[in-house]
Amino acid sequence: MGNYSLVCRSCGERCEGDAYRCPSCGGILNTEYPFDRRDALCSALRNARQYWDYEPFFPIGRECEKVTMGEGFTPLVPAPGIARAFGIRQMSIKNEGLNPTGTFKDRCMSISISKAKALGASAVVIGSAGNAGAAAAAYAARAGIPCYVMVPTSTPPERVAQIQLYGARVILVRGSVTDCIDLIARVYRERGWHNVTTASAYNPFQADSEKAIAYEMAKASGWEVPDWLFVPIGGGGILSGIYRGYLDLFRLGLVKKLPRMVGTQEEGCCAVVNAFRAGRKPAQIERVENPAGIAVAIADAYPLDGETALQAIYDSGGYSESVSSAEILEAQRLLGRTEGIFAEAASSTTLAAAKKLREKGVVQAGDSVACVVTGSGLKDLQLAARHMPRPAEVEIDPEQLNRAVDGMEAAV
Numbered sequence: 001m002g003n004y005s006l007v008c009r010s011c012g013e014r015c016e017g018d019a020y021r022c023p024s025c026g027g028i029l030n031t032e033y034p035f036d037r038r039d040a041l042c043s044a045l046r047n048a049r050q051y052w053d054y055e056p057f058f059p060i061g062r063e064c065e066k067v068t069m070g071e072g073f074t075p076l077v078p079a080p081g082i083a084r085a086f087g088i089r090q091m092s093i094k095n096e097g098l099n100p101t102g103t104f105k106d107r108c109m110s111i112s113i114s115k116a117k118a119l120g121a122s123a124v125v126i127g128s129a130g131n132a133g134a135a136a137a138a139y140a141a142r143a144g145i146p147c148y149v150m151v152p153t154s155t156p157p158e159r160v161a162q163i164q165l166y167g168a169r170v171i172l173v174r175g176s177v178t179d180c181i182d183l184i185a186r187v188y189r190e191r192g193w194h195n196v197t198t199a200s201a202y203n204p205f206q207a208d209s210e211k212a213i214a215y216e217m218a219k220a221s222g223w224e225v226p227d228w229l230f231v232p233i234g235g236g237g238i239l240s241g242i243y244r245g246y247l248d249l250f251r252l253g254l255v256k257k258l259p260r261m262v263g264t265q266e267e268g269c270c271a272v273v274n275a276f277r278a279g280r281k282p283a284q285i286e287r288v289e290n291p292a293g294i295a296v297a298i299a300d301a302y303p304l305d306g307e308t309a310l311q312a313i314y315d316s317g318g319y320s321e322s323v324s325s326a327e328i329l330e331a332q333r334l335l336g337r338t339e340g341i342f343a344e345a346a347s348s349t350t351l352a353a354a355k356k357l358r359e360k361g362v363v364q365a366g367d368s369v370a371c372v373v374t375g376s377g378l379k380d381l382q383l384a385a386r387h388m389p390r391p392a393e394v395e396i397d398p399e400q401l402n403r404a405v406d407g408m409e410a411a412v
């Protein structure tokens with residue numbers, strides 16, 4: 001064991017060794033760090049140059065062999081054109097699309113697969129909407145561990161192909177991503193699989209990976225904190241993870257305030273937004289029947305880490321907002337043509353919601369905003385292609401080319 005403890009959320013028991021669930025009562029495990037070497041922790045945060053430099057904040061022992069390939073440490077990109085368009089002081093984009101498999105889930109899987117390997121896993125399994133599945137498949141391939149991935153039948157084919165390309169065994173499930181995760185829960189113990197699903201209820205080892213997004217953002221912006229931080233909610237773990245990262249920084253005295261956390265979802269699948277609007281307690285989030293929409297990466301009927309996400313939203317004085325498919329596509333194109341960043345549909349909910357909250361007056365002109373683009377738009381190519389006009393086509397003929405260009409210039 002390293003410098004961390006696994007503590008049961010239900011009975012409070014501290015685990016002796018590593019476990020996925022509480023050995024006494026089966027409860028969900030939280031990680032705890034003593035923070036006793038304050039100076040060493042602060043210098044680790046100040047001097048970090050790559051993701052694994054944050055190891056003192058991860059539940060992993062020094063002796064553990066790392067399965068890594070340059071995940072994390074993604075750029076925080078200024079987006080002045082978006083700031084102008086929305087009428088706010090500052091906008092920046094944390095571009096997680098630049099991770100090895102195209103999403104922030106590589107952070108989770110670098111830790112989870114390292115841990116599974118250290119614990120001697122003969123196979124891993126994951127329920128996913130496609131992003132965590134691809135990340136698990138890629139890191140399991142590097143670790144030489146067989147990987148089973150359950151995804152909904154509605155998963156776009158390019159996502160399924162990516163997972164298969166990394167050599168994983170894919171099974172399509174006739175249901176939502178929540179159904180995939182529930183199904184795995186009924187068989188994984190019997191099959192001897194390590195369940196690396198990115199939900200604290202199954203895999204406590206991935207839950208700290210997203211704290212590093214906060215560490216990296218703070219370091220990149222000279223320890224300034226945005227007034228508002230927009231994060232898409234699928235399972236919800238990334239929002240609460242980033243918030244816990246800022247809490248660490250605050251506790252260590254590296255930042256002077258905390259960001260207001262905004263959880264964004266699509267209208268057709270917005271369990272957390274519904275609970276926020278009704279002022280319900282985090283434990284009272286209700287499952288959405290028949291999730292619908294284009295943001296497939298966050299179409300979780302029931303967000304397994306929704307409780308901690310909604311708690312972080314309340315604690316930070318934040319907000320939760322849903323947007324329509326049309327608003328998502330509009331935001332996606334705006335980000336592309338204004339800043340040169342291609343965000344997946346799920347990630348574009350952040351931009352669309354920022355625009356909406358600015359219009360509502362929740363976000364004000366003097367505010368600074370950051371949006372986490374959790375995944376690359378290259379993972380949603382078919383969706384983007386469906387909504388683009390057919391390009392002009394010409395013979396190999398300068399006259400035709402000039403006519404086509406003149407037509408384009410006239411159209412602007």
Ligand SMILES: [Zn+2]
Binds near residue numbers: 008023024025027
């Ligand atoms: Zn327990």
